Amino acid sequence: MKTQIVQVASITPPKPVLKWAGGKQQMLDILLPNAPKKYNKYIEPFFGGGALFFALLPEKAIIADSNPEIINLYRCLSENVEDVISILKTMPYSKEDYYEIRATNPDTLTPMQQAARTIYLNKTCFNGLYRVNKKGQFNVPFGKQKNPNYCDEQNLRAASEALKNAEIVLGDYKDVLGRYAELGDLIFLDPPYLPISEYADFKRYTKEQFYEEDHHELAQEVKRLHELGCHVLLTNSNHPLVYELYDEFKISVYPTRRSINSKGSKRKGEDVLVKVEPKKQIFVVPEKIQLSPQVSLYPSTRYMGSKQNLLEYILGVAEQFKFETVLDLFSGSGVVSYLFKAHNKQVISNDYMAFSACITKALVENNNTTLNERDLAILLDTNVLTDNLVSETFKGLYFEDEDNQFIDIIRTNLSRLRDQYKRALAQASLVRACLKKRPRGIFTYTGYRYDDGRRDLTLSLKEQFLEAVEQMNLAVFDNGKANKSRHGDAMECKQKADLVYMDPPYFSPLSDNEYVRRYHFVEGLVRDWKGVEMQWHTKTKKFKSYPTPFSSRNGAYEAFDILFKRYKDSILIVSYSSNSLPTKDEMIGLMTKYKENVEVVAVDHRYSFGNQGHKVEDNNNLVKEYLFVGY
Known part of the structure; x- marks a missing residue:
């Protein structure tokens, strides 16, 4: 599976196109901090108003809903927003006009006209609700608004740009997740809320109801996603059944306001957020990551093997893990130690060369x-x-x-x-x-x-x-941490850290x-x-x-085995070259003795990355830098 770091598109974040009963606009300050920084693609199968999607602006997304009118709307906005805008501009606003448009059979309209009608009715009806009679006809009364803005051209165009990065799917949530969900995806689930009696008819802009047994099925699906290795955020009301269904996951409670009750005293409520971390650690191959501006102030050196040109990718690998302390076991030029210091980690820097330790003493341990x-x-x-x-x-x-x-x-x-x-x-x-x-x-x-x-x-x-x-x-700068520079043999270093980075001397019969x-x-x-x-x-x-044990093949092999065992409880990132020994396969074998998961990121001389073996080997470059990642 090809993975990527999701990047924010360079457009103005739009507001949701539809007014949404139970929409998540008011929970964005809660949802956004709980969303992972990196994921493969975004999936929202109960899309509705899509507040979180429009706030995140994912580069790759699957958005879905079971309501064909909603899906038609978003497809039309994605494909031809100008036609929708043109039609909306011709639609008059009055009580009489509202009921005439409401009475129009959608089947007699073009897809663009249907999309414009959906927006118009949503923006001018009572509280943006969706309700149908026994014949399936929309029957929400007129909203009596003085000046509804149902043709916000700028926002519609911004929404159109965001939607171009999404595959828009009509379907049941289980079918959508079964078809599209993969390791590393972010899934946002905003189903019809509990209790059923209060929310079944109008919680979501959908013709289908969601009963208690449906919530049990949804919980089973969430557990499947957890096992698959997905990030999941799920919202619901603060109801006892939610705690029963999701007791193994983190549940947080937040006060919210309901917009669906005509009595103001009943509009207050409590929503819960269920946060599900992936059971499997997700490793995303880094393509590019923004470094702190402080890193650029590090004085360049002509040090053999310096990782100056790999910093964006080393950080891209490291930031996929939670860690506060870093041990740079073979600091060399000191630039990697400085990188982690600049990104607010506590750094222990070590090297057997006195001049290397001197540099990190001056710029890593020294804060002021x-x-x-x-x-x-x-x-x-x-x-x-x-x-x-x-x-x-x-x-x-x-x-x-x-x-x-x-x-x-x-x-x-x-x-x-x-x-x-x-x-x-x-x-x-x-x-x-x-x-x-x-x-x-x-x-x-x-x-x-x-x-x-x-x-x-x-x-x-x-x-x-x-x-x-x-x-x-x-x-020189202070990152507020007690950083340390150590001059000594890596094989005798007993320091511990959450993450250990190793860039040892490369043994090669060629040099x-x-x-x-x-x-x-x-x-x-x-x-x-x-x-x-x-x-x-x-x-x-x-x-x-x-x-140094790294002056021979056997010595290097034994040294790696000792170090991997010593730091088996830490995240390991090891830089090594493709023309050095141990070989790539031998290194993987050594690391897998002590780490459950091992990934290999290969870097050619142009510093492009890939972790899929066939892509690495097909590259014509003779020498590559490997990052072995153990976790």
């Missing part, structure tokens, strides 16, 4: 601190005695002498900043300056043989640093995954080259890489 002019004056103070570690060790390798000397000055002055977040911001800014100043942003080679003349390479390291400080300061080899210089910079084993014989003056 920035570097000011006084701090910069301290950092840029040249009247200090440096150890010349960078100037001497890396002379002629990566940067000019002046740039190396600048790094040594910043290193020396860092200890003069007493605040831990100021130091983290300064170090993170220096790391970013070094990465941007290097062609390709890595330290696996010496010299400037990849110099392409871009601006980043023409700036001095000091200029890069000052620009980085400005961007880092702009990116290495040694982040230390690529970033040894900035890693050493943050560590101040303490606690590392320098390999002085190498041209790049790198230090020995940290041990």
